[in-house]
Amino acid sequence: xxxxxxxxxxxxxxxxxxxxxxxxxxxxxxxxxxxxxxxxxxxxxxxxxxxxxxxxxxxxxxxxxxxxxxxxxxxxxxxxxxxxxxxxxxxxxxxxxxxxxxxxxxxxxxxxxxxxxxxxxxxxxxxxxxxxxxxxxxxxxxxxxxxxxxxxxxxxxxxxxxxxxxxxxxxxxxxxxxxxxxxxxxxxxxxxxxxxxxxxxxxxxxxxxxxxxxxxxxxxxxxxxxxxxxxxxxxxxxxxxxxxxxxxxxxxxxxxxxxxxxxxxxxxxxxxxxxxxxxxxxxxxxxxxxxxxxxxxxxxxxxxxxxxxxxxxxxxxxxxxxxxxxxxxxxxxxxxxxxxxxxxxxxxxxxx
Amino acid sequence: xxxxxxxxxxxxxxxxxxxxxxxxxxxxxxxxxxxxxxxxxxxxxxxxxxxxxxxxxxxxxxxxxxxxxxxxxxxxxxxxxxxxxxxxxxxxxxxxxxxxxxxxxxxxxxxxxxxxxxxxxxxxxxxxxxxxxxxxxxxxxxxxxxxxxxxxxxxxxxxxxxxxxxxxxxxxxxxxxxxxxxxxxxxxxxxxxxxxxxxxxxxxxxxxxxxxxxxxxxxxxxxxxxxxxxxxxxxxxxxxxxxxxxxxxxxxxxxxxxxxxxxxxx
Ligand SMILES: Nc1ncnc2c1ncn2[C@@H]1O[C@H](COP(=O)(O)OP(=O)(O)OP(=O)(O)O)[C@@H](O)[C@H]1O
Ligand SMILES: [Mg+2]
Numbered sequence: 274x275x276x277x278x279x280x281x282x283x284x285x286x287x288x289x290x291x292x293x294x295x296x297x298x299x300x301x302x303x304x305x306x307x308x309x310x311x312x313x314x315x316x317x318x319x320x321x322x323x324x325x326x327x328x329x330x331x332x333x334x335x336x337x338x339x340x341x342x343x344x345x346x347x348x349x350x351x352x353x354x355x356x357x358x359x360x361x362x363x364x365x366x367x368x369x370x371x372x373x374x375x376x377x378x379x380x381x382x383x384x385x386x387x388x389x390x391x392x393x394x395x396x397x398x399x400x401x402x403x404x405x406x407x408x409x410x411x412x413x414x415x416x417x418x419x420x421x422x423x424x425x426x427x428x429x430x431x432x433x434x435x436x437x438x439x440x441x442x443x444x445x446x447x448x449x450x451x452x453x454x455x456x457x458x459x460x461x462x463x464x465x466x467x468x469x470x471x472x473x474x475x476x477x478x479x480x481x482x483x484x485x486x487x488x489x490x491x492x493x494x495x496x497x498x499x500x501x502x503x504x505x506x507x508x509x510x511x512x513x514x515x516x517x518x519x520x521x522x523x524x525x526x527x528x529x530x531x532x533x534x535x536x537x538x539x540x541x542x543x544x545x546x547x548x549x550x551x552x553x554x555x556x557x558x559x560x561x562x563x564x565x566x567x568x569x570x571x572x573x574x575x576x577x578x579x580x581x582x583x584x585x586x587x588x589x590x591x592x593x594x595x596x597x598x599x600x601x602x603x604x605x606x607x608x609x610x611x612x613x614x615x616x617x618x619x620x621x622x623x624x625x
Numbered sequence: 626x627x628x629x630x631x632x633x634x635x636x637x638x639x640x641x642x643x644x645x646x647x648x649x650x651x652x653x654x655x656x657x658x659x660x661x662x663x664x665x666x667x668x669x670x671x672x673x674x675x676x677x678x679x680x681x682x683x684x685x686x687x688x689x690x691x692x693x694x695x696x697x698x699x700x701x702x703x704x705x706x707x708x709x710x711x712x713x714x715x716x717x718x719x720x721x722x723x724x725x726x727x728x729x730x731x732x733x734x735x736x737x738x739x740x741x742x743x744x745x746x747x748x749x750x751x752x753x754x755x756x757x758x759x760x761x762x763x764x765x766x767x768x769x770x771x772x773x774x775x776x777x778x779x780x781x782x783x784x785x786x787x788x789x790x791x792x793x794x795x796x797x798x799x800x801x802x803x804x805x806x807x808x809x810x811x812x813x814x815x816x817x818x819x820x821x822x823x824x825x826x827x828x829x830x831x832x833x834x835x836x837x838x839x840x841x842x843x844x845x846x847x848x849x850x851x852x853x854x855x856x857x858x859x860x861x862x863x864x865x866x867x868x869x870x871x872x873x874x875x876x877x878x879x880x881x882x883x884x885x886x887x888x889x890x891x
Contacts, residue, residue, distance in 0.1 A: 309778075493749045494737040497730055501723040511685055511721035513706040513735030571725045 309620055312565045312573060316580035319563075319609075323584060327591030334594050337470035340476035347586040348460075348475040349374075349541055350556050352534040353618070354564075354578040355486050356407075356527035357557040362490075363503040363523055364570025365421035369406070370434035370531050371553040377403040377535035379436065382445040382545040392456050399515060400532030406432055407528020411521035416555040429554070437547055461540030475537045479579065482530070483574065487575045499523055503570025559606060560585055563613045626715050633661050634697055635711070636833050637682065637802050642691035644677055651677040652688065653857035659833050660801065664824060666844040666865070667837045668877050669854030676718050678854065679804050683715040684708035695801070706735065712801025716808050718837075720791045724780035729753070729760040731779050732794050746847050763793040768819050784811040792820055803827050804835040809843060821847050841870045853877050 308315055328335035353370050360367045381399035384390040390398075406428070413424040450457050460475035490496035498519045501509040510516045539545055557578075564581030566573025585606055592602045639657035644650075650754055651674045659665050669675050682685035682693060684702030693700050695711055702708045705715070722731050733756045740752040761775045767789050779787055788811045795803050805824075809817040817840075824847050838844050844851060845865045853860045853876050857886035860876060861883035875881035 488748070488750075492751050492753075494735075494739075494751060495749075497726065497734065497737065497751070501726060501730075501734055504723040504725045508719075508721040508723050509718055509734070511705050511715075512723070512731070513704075513705065513709045515706055571723070 275301070278593075293452055305620065308616075313577045313580060315616065316564045316584060320580050320584050320587065323587050323591070327587060327595070331591060331594040336590050337468040339590065339594070341470035341472055341476075343583065343586040343590050344476045344479075345371045345471065345473055346590065347560075347582040348473065348479050349534055349538045350553060350560060351479045351579050351582040352482060352537055353531055353536055353553055354557040354560040354582050355482055355575055356530035356534070357561050358573060358575055358578040359486070359490075359499060359523050359527050359530075360421070360568055361503075361561050361566050361568060362499050362570060362573055363520060364506075364568075365503075365524075366425065366558065366568070367410065367421070367524070367527060368425040368554050369429040369432050370527070370557060371408060371550050372429055372436055373403050373406045373528055373531040374535050374538060374549065374553065375550055376406070376432055376436040376439065377532045378441045378545045379445075379547070380547075381457060381535060382450065382454075383439070385457060386449050389453070392454050392586050395454070396536055400529055403532025403535065404525050404529040407531065408521060408525035410528070411524025414524065415517040415520035424433060435457075440545075440547040442547055444547065447544040450494065450539070450544065457536065458543065460537040469471075473540070475541055478533075478537055481531070483575050483579045490575060495519070495522070500571055503572075505571070510562070516589075547595050556581075556585070559610055562617075563609050564615065565617070567617045568614070569617075569621070572617075572620075581613075583610075630826070635660050635694075636696060638694045639678070639682060639699075640692050640693045640694075642681055642693075644674075644681065644686065644688050650857050652681065652687065652691075655691070655854070655858045657852065657859065658681065658862075659835060660850075661833055662828065662831060663849040664828055664834045664836060664847050666848035666851040666856055667835060668841070668844060668851060670878060673854045673877075674857040675807055675854050677857075679715065679806055679835065679837065680717075682708070683687065683713055683804060685715075685717070695873065709735070709798075714795040714799030714803050716788075716791045716795045716803075716805040718806040718810075720787055722779045722787055722791060725778055727776045727778055728764070728790055729757045729775050729783075731761040731765070731790060732756070732797070736798065757799075760793075763797045764789065767793050767823060768816075785813060785816055788812055789816065789820075792823065796823050799827065799832055802833055802835065804837075806837045807839070809838065809840060810837070817843065841874065845873075846868055851881070855879065 324335070324340075332338060353374060356370055357367055372620065377399040380402045381395050382394035384398055385392050410424055410428055413419050414421050458471065460478060462474055463471045464474045464477055465472045490499060498509065498514045501512065501514060502516050502519055506516055542549060560582035561573070561578045562568065562581070563584055564573070564577030564579070566577055588605050588609070589602045592605060635658040637657070637659040639655065642652045642655040642657070644652040655674065657678060662710050667675050667678070677686060677734060678744050681688045684705045684707050687703070692822050693702070695713075700711060702711070708715070721732065726734070734769065738752045738755050740750045744750040745752065757775050764775070779790060782790070788808060792808050795805065812820060817837060821843060824836065827834055836844065848865055850862055851865055851873060852862050853873065855877060863876075863883070872881060
């Protein structure tokens with residue numbers, strides 16, 4: 274093969290390939306690399322440290338009862354945060370998760386309590402409606418190419434209106450559920466009571482669901498595609514990923530998770546109310562961000578979001594046990610969000 | 626000057642491709658032929674429309690008009706995935722890698738290998754190990770990466786190493802046609818040499834290659850035929866064994882008319 278003159282020395286060139294001897298092994302860059310490679314490290318540490326600190330401030334906090342109460346409090350937020358994580362990983366956002374959740378609770382409740390539909394069918398219908406609403410969001414984002422923020426701001430109002438219409442602005446009482454469809458409340462029951470802690474089936478469901486979606490994101494092609502789309506949608510499409518189809522499926526799966534969360538929520542609350550869970554949209558975004566998932570997409574994890582939800586729960590419960598007013602709890606959580614976003618920016622700068 | 630004639634049918638052919646971006650005409654009746662077993666060079670000024678042409682051929686951009694034929698059969702690629710499934714593999718000028726994903730993930734994006742057995746069948750679990758081994762082998766062949774780096778995120782690689790990943794990916798998976806849009810732009814002398822060698826390897830497997838480059842020595846070294854692109858269309862094709870580099874550049878910039886037989890031999 275012909276070679277240009279200036280290349281003649283190549284044959285005698287060192288054939289060893291670049292060895293990555295990096296000279297930037299400062300403490301800070303080590304920390305940065307560790308955080309980048311193990312994104313759940315920071316929320317895990319924050320959770321442990323905050324539990325210890327609140328244990329010192331308010332010793333009652335460290336009792337199994339209180340700690341398990343935190344888990345119960347964040348069960349529904351945690352489940353919906355899994356849905357929110359999937360969407361944020363694609364560089365999207367979903368402001369309609371709360372409306373999907375509550376509308377699904379009403380489908381389940383109305384069908385089983387008011388119309389006597391067998392429970393499995395009522396639950397399946399509620400989850401199907403949730404999936405459908407999610408898919409509608411996904412369709413508008415992927416096919417009509419509208420920004421996710423605007424799409425879900427719109428469907429937030431649409432789904433909320435549907436929720437109020439379908440519920441007739443009336444709650445379904447706990448006594449009616451217990452009389453007609455007691456299994457709807459199953460996730461609120463205690464599965465075990467070790468050392469005075471109360472572990473509900475809902476809490477177990479949260480952990481299992483998180484494990485399932487961790488597996489899906491890390492170990493299936495669909496999961497890798499979710500990351501790729503959030504990372505660089507153009508590159509993902511050129512790499513042969515069907516981005517539209519994947520995006521729609523992400524929103525639909527998020528809707529399905531919200532539908533499942535609806536069942537858990539009925540057990541957690543004990544009744545079904547059209548004005549419940551009004552703050553869950555922002556609460557899930559908060560949990561996701563504190564859990565280390567980037568709002569710009571492509572980076573983050575499911576366990577991180579569950580940890581994020583737990584951190585918020587620890588802060589609010591811990592501060593209220595310490596006798597701190599509500600608004601200071603908000604203040605603290607707000608600061609956590611800002612710190613988490615700043616940390617994400619710092620990590621991104623390091624790589625670009 | 627001898628005509629470059631072909632008794633063979635083209636593997637890949639495009640006729641009369643048009644593409645407008647607002648008022649910019651990126652392709653203005655562009656034709657294109659790629660014959661079996663050849664390395665076709667595509668040269669042209671910046672903005673001549675080379676990238677637009679190959680994006681149309683690889684399903685990344687939908688042309689406004691014109692037809693594309695693969696093995697004489699009309700094809701209509703709606704997505705890059707369609708072209709990939711037809712065996713056309715492309716190194717894009719902007720590389721098309723996902724920065725936060727690992728090298729192995731990137732190599733197999735959109736064609737992941739699942740584990741054998743129940744975990745793969747039922748739970749669709751990916752065979753990370755097999756994909757990593759394959760990616761590592763391909764990259765060592767290209768001599769661009771050390772073994773322990775296969776799981777590092779692409780964003781932590783240098784520009785040249787990223788280009789190496791994209792080239793290795795295309796060369797490994799192209800079964801019908803491999804297209805490379807400036808694959809050596811970011812590469813050093815040694816690495817460029819490896820890519821040129823790789824092009825010969827791919828050719829020796831019987832797969833034709835399209836090489837877009839501004840590097841005339843590279844083009845003249847590895848190409849069997851050169852397609853000169855100018856103002857959104859093919860000006861002519863020339864034989865690098867007959868024509869000189871300076872003449873090719875003169876034609877490509879409009880300083881010289883192409884010889885009539887080169888026009889005829891389109
Ligand atoms: N997505 C786009 N939107 C608008 N204009 C575009 C787009 N893509 C290409 N063009 C225009 O089309 C023309 C041809 O661009 P193209 O990238 O195909 O050129 P090229 O021959 O590959 O150039 P280079 O050698 O610099 O890579 C240019 O004028 C460019 O500005
Ligand atoms: Mg180009």
